[in-house]
Amino acid sequence: MSIDPYALTVNGREHEISEGWPGESLLWVLRERLGLPGSKNACEEGECGSCSVRLDGEIVCSCLVLAASAVGQEITTVEGIAPDGTLSDVQQAFVDAGAVQCGFCTPGLVMAIDVLLDSDTDPDDLTVREAISGNLCRCTGYGRVIEAVNLAAAFRRGETDL
């Protein structure tokens, strides 16, 4: 039931996928074939945002994207937003603000907030809540997450260090 090999560009590196089943989602291929489990499998029906990745810069639920359809697009996962051994500003803000509990929703939230702050470094509260409303979190009640957004936004505005 496999299809012809195809190549995906993930975090700047090209990966060949061989012996794939045509129905495999991008989330599945990232997690199970490419050893990139940072994108999470909480609902696999596009409701929770835990699997969020950037596809040519746009945020998508990777569970809803067929892997073989992402050929030729730049795929960025949570593993690829900061050089190895370092944290991005949003990741550092999550640690500092106490926005991590179980952590299962965290990679998806980090991606969503990264996208938000790329276009708006001074979002108001409702803008922040709207931007992360596609990401379910069951532990935090979102309070510390929003605090993390505020920390990272202030950093991007050059007002604070992280």
Place this chain on the structure above:
Amino acid sequence: MSGTRTTDRTGVAPRTGGPGIGESVPRPDGVPKVTGSFAFSSDLWHDRMLWGGTLRSPHPSARIVSVDIGAAVTITGVHAVLLHDDVPGSKAYGLEHSDQQVLAGEVVRHEGEPVAIVAADHPETVRRALDAIVVEYEVVDPLTDPAAAETAPPIHPDGNLIRRIHLRHGDQQVVGEVQVEGTYEVGMQDQAFLGPESGMAIPVEGGGVDLYIATQWLHADRDQVAACLGLRPERVRLTLAGVGGAFGAREDLSMHVHLCMLAMHTGRPVKMVYSREESFHGHVHRHPARMWYRHHADRDGTLVRVEASLLLDGGAYASSSSAVIANATCFAAGPYRVPSADIEGVVVRTNNPPCGAMRGFGAVQTCFAHEAQMDLLAGALGMDPVELRLRNVLATGDRLVTGQAITGTAPGAEVIRTCVDHPSAASIAEDPMALPGGAGRTADPAHVVRGEALAVGFKNLMFSEGFDDYSSAACRLADGVATITCACAEVGQGFVTLVQQIAHEVLGVQEVVLEPASTETIGSAGSTSASRQTWMSGGAVQKACEEVRVRLLARVADEHGVELDGLVLVDGLVASLTGDLRVDLVSATSDPIHAEVEFRHAPTFPLDEDGQGDAHVSFAFSAHRAIVDVDVGLGLVKVVELTTSQDVGRVLNPVQVVGQLEGGAAQGVGLAVMEEVQLSDGRIRNASFTDYLVPTALDMPPVEIAALIEQPEPGAPFGAKGVGEPPSITSTAAVAAAIRAATGLALPRVPVRPSDIVFGGGAA
């Protein structure tokens, strides 16, 4: 009270000042969790691993006539198809009673009950094999009404009554001058953790098995799994795999035995991951409840008697129903002095999905009811509802309706006063996004009314009713590094952070290593539930570290010929008070010091036939004030603000406490206005995040923390009470009460549905 400290919100700094107790120390697993490198149970991978899957009953009640696996086993890539008869040991398991089938034999008792399991080379092959299994069912009318359970034919050899407690307290003849009566309902809530059930079993040469699994209690799982596999417990080794939230849903076994059976049968590692839909069928839910109450009071507002009749639907299997109904019954009257009570608590078996533990178990349901009653009583008395609560609220020395006197701290009045005195920051919504209905811009501002209300509650901490509740921990201090071993399940709550803080506080060490939680390396830590691990496993780690500290000081005293009581451990040095001896920790522990301990809380006792007895250890109080906007034409609710005060004993890590208060409140908001497992003839109708709604960032208001009441609790490590459950208990009741205040409706049921508001919601 002396020793009381009230921490206002400004004391909650996002950044840490130091590594010890009372600081917002960052989580040691925070960095791997933000980079995606933290290994959750669904991230496990092994060479030659197979994928497992489960065939589940489509019927809530049926006899199994036949199962044909012939077509399934011939599919290329399928390595095993196993059934009831393949379960090697005990065919049943359970937390309190072994009444739940590993795989269904002659009958299925709820929709989603596992019937067959498969191992194959790819999840898609697993799905095809499951489709190819032919099960012939003889469908039976399901028992779905809990009120009919006790008179219906038994659906299980153990009968349909799981537990009845008839609590009678005080003078049974007393009657109040003012009486109010109501009947309340709570729907079935799902824990909806984000990380689905998942794990991996690896066969061990010689007949054992290693299981990597997300759970709340490794040792209880180990014993149940071993019994079902027909193995001695030491042949089954469980290691905690990364847990994506729990909230009670991981107290019971799910795939554990299935994975081990498949791994041992195929001789290969087997991984299984539930889909979200399967997860709704694969774990227990919060018990739905029907609760009748009559409150009696004097005209001055003094409570004189509470009568209540509580009926909880346990679903098909017992799970932790006994403990849930005990909590519901013991705390049915709420955090108030009630000299006379007659409370009957009953939990029954039905063909609905099994119910068990969820954050605040038992106390969540009754808090919704007793707080509605208190507001009703205030109305009947013409009294301010806050004043009524303050008049009756429990304090140290008062007795519960179980007859037990509270010997520890009980700052009920303080949580109420600080919560209601906290100024509200809520403004009137101008952006339509902030109105009820949100981004749909559905609400008409002319139809939006605002309501505000308070709810108060309390709950026991740790296990009750005479259970031998303990945790084990070991500390090894070598070359100045403390290595802690404890089987406490980290499910997101931050125990891993507390270990660092406690070891630093007791030993002054800068480097603390926490070994993986496993059944192999240490005894049981008990369950990560009932708000118990900060106290129990925190207490065990503290005790182990203190034991090491004592031995360290004795060693230095002995080696240097000085008096033991002249030595102190400070800043990584063992020093004499005279200042002439200074030995650094690294050199003092080149020969390691090791201590292993068990830590127990004060003993508790069973309830007697009248529901009386010292059954509980300690209690935590909380209050929430909710402000809501309601579009009365559309029945839509926007929770505008929550304000809370909580009795925490002592804050060990401020930011982690805040995280518990905010997160618990979100689950309470969900139960108040949106979360319900919808059942139809015993079938779950909304097993997805499309249809089972949990609060998003747009649904959640800011949670204002008015006060963390710090009255150190005797017997608790550093005086700290568990903080996880109270936020879920009072938030639901407060939001429901605020909707009542806005609409004037009785609203005796949560979640409050739009139709309840538009069409009146029935009378209380």
